[in-house]
Amino acid sequence: MSRIIKMGVAAAMEALKDAELPMPDAIVTGTAYGCLADTDAFLTRMVEFNEELLSPTSFIQSTHNTVGAQIALMLHCHHYNNTYVHRGSSFEAAVLDAQSLIEEGEAENILVGSVDEIIENSHTIISRFGIYKESESNKLLNSGTNGTMAGEGATFFVFSKNKETGSIAKLEDIKTYYKTNRKAENIIHNFLMENNVRVDNIDLIILGNNGDAKTDEHYNTVAQHLFGGKRLVGYKNYCGEYPTSSAFALWMAARMIEHGKKINDETSPKKILIYNNYKLKYPSLYLLSAC
Amino acid sequence: MDKQELMQRLKDEIIKQLKLEGTKPESIGDHDPLFVEGLGLDSIDALELIVLLQQEYKIKLNNAEQGQEVFRSVSTMADFILEHQAKQV
Known part of the structure; x- marks a missing residue:
């Protein structure tokens, strides 16, 4: 299990635990880059071994819907499961889908989240565009210089139709x-x-x-x-x-x-x-x- | 390389190839079944083992049924590799 899958699964399990929800009616995930480490491993191998001897696990786990699928596998959840890959609005697409499912009565409690990770190669490539700051700054938001700080994260929520005991907002x-x-x-x-x-x-x-x-x-x-x-x-x-x-x-x-x-x-x-x-x-x- | 050394190497390679985090080589018995019981590997892992044989030992399995026999345990994998290497000499 690669790092991003662990991050996603851990965040999802925390959300379900906090909501005291053993089984969601649907799992909706958003990601822009997907499982980069496995994609990197698969593509590197493809080049190194001249498109032969490819590892099936890296291929399977390189797909964007791996995190949502892994959560479903662990929960034995056979319900609706979808992953949205829409660059900067991937999470928004997931939220909108969850909202539609609830409004249309298709589901009452939905696990909704997003995952994106940094890997060495992605950081190197994105750095070439001058997107990240070249020097460290402990005052990121008031630095007054070009570039930002590379980020990553896994975040999951339980969206419910009705207000539950553990609802927070x-x-x-x-x-x-x-x-x-x-x-x-x-x-x-x-x-x-x-x-x-x-x-x-x-x-x-x-x-x-x-x-x-x-x-x-x-x-x-x-x-x-x-x-x-x-x-x-x-x-x-x-x-x-x-x-x-x-x-x-x-x-x-x-x-x-x-x-x-x-x-x-x-x-x-x-x-x-x-x-x-x-x-x-x-x-x-x-x-x-x-x- | 004798069979004992080869089995030790195979255990390390299986753990690495299949990303069996938390599994130590010494916890894999020489004759433990690799699939279902024992290590509990599945069909995707079988494909990984085929890749491992081809990549590390230049051995290509000719048919799927052969795999059932070869991948029964670390010991049977070692026997198969040693047999193949002997034929090559």
């Missing part, structure tokens, strides 16, 4: 776009309008700025124009930048609501908005509230 809405020409301020404003929420009603805004001076300007504009620079926190200083990092933001928001975490001595957040825009191509919004 309510996902009011989610919205995702791809390469839209619309201004971020308009997208966020419309999202809030659709949910009958005013900016003043939001206790905390979690933004996806990643410390890269080239893209942080976008978030700074949103922060100043829409929220007046108040009640804002970042999250990529904890998990780094990766295509499915919004799942980490959602986890962080849910935990803040659950534990009543106070920000800057203000009241505990009851309503949290998440805005992430991976590579400024995949804007996504989540609205979470206490339940």
Whole structure:
């Protein structure tokens, strides 16, 4: 079992344990890169052995749906199982699918999550594009320099139709776009309008700025124009930048609501908005509230 | 290489090839069944063992039925390899 599979399985088992759910009605996963280590092993072998003597295990485990499949195997779960691979909106696609399944009455309790890993080769290749900072910084979000920090993570949730004893937050809405020409301020404003929420009603805004001076300007504009620079926190200083990092933001928001975490001595957040825009191509919004 | 050394090497290679984390070579008996009981290997692992034989010992299995006999235990695998090597000399 490669590292990413262990990460995914461990996160999924934690989520199921916390929700006291032995068997989900569906498993929906999002990943941009899939199981990179096994893909790397399979492709390297393919080159080294001239396309002969290929290891079947590396091939099987290199597929993007391996984590969702492994969780199902361990649970003996034969229910709906799907994996979405849509680059920077992979996790959003998984969440939307889970939301549809619940709304259409196909499932009541769904295991939803995302996985993405860094491996040596992927880090080397992505570094060539100048995406990562060349020097270490312990103040990632205020570095003022180009580049960000490489990230990875496995995050799983149990989405339920009804409020359960262990429910920690309510996902009011989610919205995702791809390469839209619309201004971020308009997208966020419309999202809030659709949910009958005013900016003043939001206790905390979690933004996806990643410390890269080239893209942080976008978030700074949103922060100043829409929220007046108040009640804002970042999250990529904890998990780094990766295509499915919004799942980490959602986890962080849910935990803040659950534990009543106070920000800057203000009241505990009851309503949290998440805005992430991976590579400024995949804007996504989540609205979470206490339940 | 005598049979004892070969079996030791095979155990190391099986653990590495099949990524049997947590399994130590000394916990695999020479005559323990590799499939179902014993190590509890499955059909995908059988393919991995075929790749192992071909890659490390340049031995190609001619038919699937031969595999059942060869992969019964580490001992039968060692016998098969030694027999093949003797024919090559």
